[in-house]
Amino acid sequence: MNEIANKARAAGVVGAGGAGFPTHVKLMSPAEIYLVNGAECEPLLKVDQQLAAKYAHQLVRGLQLAMQAVGAREGVIAFKAKYVEAIAAVQPLLASNMRIHILKDVYPAGDEVITIWMATGRRVPPAALPKDVGVAVNNVLTLINLARAVDEDAPVVDRTLTISGAVSDPITVTVPIGTPLREVIARAGSVTVDKPYFVNGGPMMGKLISSIDQPVTKTTGGIIVLPEDHVVIRRHRQPMQDVLAIARAVCEQCNLCTELCPRHLIGHELHPALIVRSANYRDIGKPSVLLSALTCSECAICEQWACPVNISPMRINVALKAKFRAEGARYVGDLRPLDPMAEHRLVPTSRLVTRLAISAYNKKAPLDETASRSSRVVLNLRQHVGAAAVPVVQVGDTVQRGQLVAEIPADALGARVHASISGRVEEVAAQFISITH
Ligand code: SF4
Ligand code: SF4
Numbered sequence: 186m187n188e189i190a191n192k193a194r195a196a197g198v199v200g201a202g203g204a205g206f207p208t209h210v211k212l213m214s215p216a217e218i219y220l221v222n223g224a225e226c227e228p229l230l231k232v233d234q235q236l237a238a239k240y241a242h243q244l245v246r247g248l249q250l251a252m253q254a255v256g257a258r259e260g261v262i263a264f265k266a267k268y269v270e271a272i273a274a275v276q277p278l279l280a281s282n283m284r285i286h287i288l289k290d291v292y293p294a295g296d297e298v299i300t301i302w303m304a305t306g307r308r309v310p311p312a313a314l315p316k317d318v319g320v321a322v323n324n325v326l327t328l329i330n331l332a333r334a335v336d337e338d339a340p341v342v343d344r345t346l347t348i349s350g351a352v353s354d355p356i357t358v359t360v361p362i363g364t365p366l367r368e369v370i371a372r373a374g375s376v377t378v379d380k381p382y383f384v385n386g387g388p389m390m391g392k393l394i395s396s397i398d399q400p401v402t403k404t405t406g407g408i409i410v411l412p413e414d415h416v417v418i419r420r421h422r423q424p425m426q427d428v429l430a431i432a433r434a435v436c437e438q439c440n441l442c443t444e445l446c447p448r449h450l451i452g453h454e455l456h457p458a459l460i461v462r463s464a465n466y467r468d469i470g471k472p473s474v475l476l477s478a479l480t481c482s483e484c485a486i487c488e489q490w491a492c493p494v495n496i497s498p499m500r501i502n503v504a505l506k507a508k509f510r511a512e513g514a515r516y517v518g519d520l521r522p523l524d525p526m527a528e529h530r531l532v533p534t535s536r537l538v539t540r541l542a543i544s545a546y547n548k549k550a551p552l553d554e555t556a557s558r559s560s561r562v563v564l565n566l567r568q569h570v571g572a573a574a575v576p577v578v579q580v581g582d583t584v585q586r587g588q589l590v591a592e593i594p595a596d597a598l599g600a601r602v603h604a605s606i607s608g609r610v611e612e613v614a615a616q617f618i619s620i621t622h
Contacts, residue, residue, distance in 0.1 A: 186213060189254040189335055194593075196334030197341045197403075197601035202297075202324035203386070205404045205569035207600045208331060212254040216321035218305055219252045221262040223271065223325050224288050224295030227387025228538050228547060229349040230407040231357050233325035234268040235552040236345060240329050241274035247328030248283065250335050255321050258282060263304040265290050291531035292389065293484040297322050299447050299531070310520035311453040311480040340587050340603040344401050347550045348373035350410035350543070351381060355550035361586075361605035363562025363620070366397040370408055372557070380413035384421070388541050389485045393421040400617075402568040403600075409546075416542055420488065420497065428500045433465045435494040442487035442498045448480060450527035454518045455480050457487045457498035464501050478505035479516040490532055490540060560622045562605050566591050567616070571598030576618055582610045590618050 186194065186209065194209035202222060221244070225233045237244050248260045260283035264272055272285060279285070286304040288294045298309045300322065307318040315322050323331075326345060333339040344362050346369065349355040353374030360369055366383070370376070384391040388409055411418050442457040449455050455477045463475055481502040488497035509516075524530070538547050567573040574591030578584060584604040591602035608622035 187254050189250050189331075192335045192338070193331055195601070196330070196339060197603055198327065198330045198334050199341070199403050199569040199600045200323060201326040201330065201344075201404060201406070203390075203404055203406070205600070207569055207571060207598060208323065208327060210598060211321055211323070212251060214255060214316045214321065216255040216257050216316055217259065217319035218321070219248060219255060219257040219260045220301060220304055220320055220322045221248055221260070221325060221328060222295060222297060222300045222322050223262055223264045223268065224300055226292050226295035226534065227389055227391070227407070228534060228541065228543060229347065229409055229550075230387050231347045231349070231550040232345050232406055234264075234271050235357055236329060237264070237268065237271035237325045238274045239552065241271070241278055243329045243332040244325055245275060245278040245283070246336065247330070247332035249280065250331055251321065251323065251328060252282075257321065259284070261286050261304050263288050263300050265294070289531070290534045292534055292537050293447055293482070293486065294531070296447060296482050296484055298482065299451070302451050308451050308520060308523065311448070311455065311477065311518050312516045340589075340601070341403055342587055342603050342605040344403060344405055345552070346401065346405050347407040348410070349407065349548070349550050350546045351378040351412060352376055352410050355546075355548050357550045357552045358557065359554045360401055360557040361559055361562055362403055362568075363400045363564045363605050364557060364559040365561075365563070366394065366399055366401065366408060368557070368559055369401060370397060370410065372553070376410055378410070378412040381410050382413055382415070382418045382421075384409040384411065384417065388417045388543055389489060389537075390483060393418070400563040400565065402565050404568060423497070423500075425500065425504060428497050429464065432461050432496045432501065436461050436465060436496055437494060438462060439493065441493065442491045442496075445486055445491040445530055445532075447484060447486060447531060448482060450524045450530055452521040452523050453477070453480055454521065457481075457502065460501060460505070461496060461498050473516065473518055475505060476509060476514060476516040477518060478502040479509055479514075481506070486532060490537065559606065561611070561619060563617050563619045564590065564602050564605065565617050566602060568602070569600040571600065573616070574599055574602045576613045578610050578613065578618065580610055580613055584608065584610060584620060
């Protein structure tokens with residue numbers, strides 16, 4: 186393992202953009218281009234654009250280290266033009282082999298595969314990885330964490346996230362990992378609706394939160410508060426049998442979900458209209474049509490934007506994915522020609538905001554890094570892709586902020602976990618370690 190990857194491993198750096206892939210593993214695969222995904226295309230989330238402006242030096246340093254680790258000849262930072270402060274802060278720091286790429290303000294510009302295509306012209310084949318086309322990708326916070334890991338031996342103990350939606354004072358805060366969501370939401374003033382629901386992530390790709398007593402993890406990018414009757418919440422709460430019943434009753438086979446599916450547009454077989462038809466009539470046609478559900482990014486364009494009769498091809502894909510994964514099935518398929526209209530069929534963010542009925546919530550959420558004073562944190566042992574970390578502390582131990590509390594199991598893919606506050610280990614369970622101050 187190279188020294189930079191080794192430092193990332195030691196610090197527990199994982200992809201902060203969502204999946205939490207261990208960064209040290211990514212830093213061990215050669216790539217020609219290192220891409221910083223600074224698109225932050227989910228409406229209402231304001232994390233990366235503000236961190237890039239405030240910590241521009243660390244972002245560019247992280248990119249330089251990542252490029253060195255994988256032997257990249259070019260570094261590309263993808264921003265939207267409206268991130269004026271981030272661009273102004275980063276541009277003067279760029280080395281001659283780095284550039285900023287300005288993305289159109291469309292959704293899903295931040296989907297890794299789409300960002301790669303927009304910023305480099307390379308298309309990742311279905312079921313392939315960015316490294317298969319010579320590209321490595323991380324988001325802004327991940328590379329800032331990498332710079333801190335290498336230059337300061339600083340482990341990942343904090344997370345920056347936006348609290349937005351139906352709250353009096355939308356805000357972007359940095360808190361110790363493991364802080365209960367309830368405490369973080371309180372930093373955004375008061376909730377302004379009677380029956381609030383909470384979404385972890387953005388309104389398009391986020392997941393409904395079952396309890397706000399859950400802790401912040403390394404991949405928690407935002408909490409969106411919405412009223413019970415909001416269209417986004419109604420979608421999330423719709424039972425699967427209703428999704429299937431509606432699909433059977435009203436699908437017009439208009440094909441719009443396929444014509445606007447970003448993955449289909451860039452040449453993937455994924456064809457949500459045919460998948461809906463297959464689910465409706467058991468008219469499977471080629472088995473690969475159904476298996477291509479495994480390549481769905483869950484961007485929600487088909488359900489929140491394309492379908493005129495409120496069907497959710499995405500939900501059907503999610504159900505198929507679970508079934509296929511349980512069976513160990515894999516999708517195999519070639520990259521097809523790019524749709525000549527692809528660039529023009531991605532969705533303008535401004536129109537998406539209107540369609541999602543979130544215009545009233547689309548406000549600034551200024552970054553406030555005032556230290557949070559949580560007296561108890563719960564550190565999930567699996568905040569990343571791979572195996573759960575193995576505790577190396579016991580109940581009653583005194584730990585310092587930044588101290589290692591859980592190690593990667595031998596010969597496994599995973600990430601370390603560190604104490605995010607100083608205190609006493611209260612509980613060590615199969616899924617988590619809690620620390621009280
Ligand atoms: S969620 Fe729908 S639009 Fe998005 S990739 Fe999947 S099938 Fe395509
Ligand atoms: S957009 Fe809706 S109605 Fe049209 S084919 Fe897709 S699921 Fe059916």
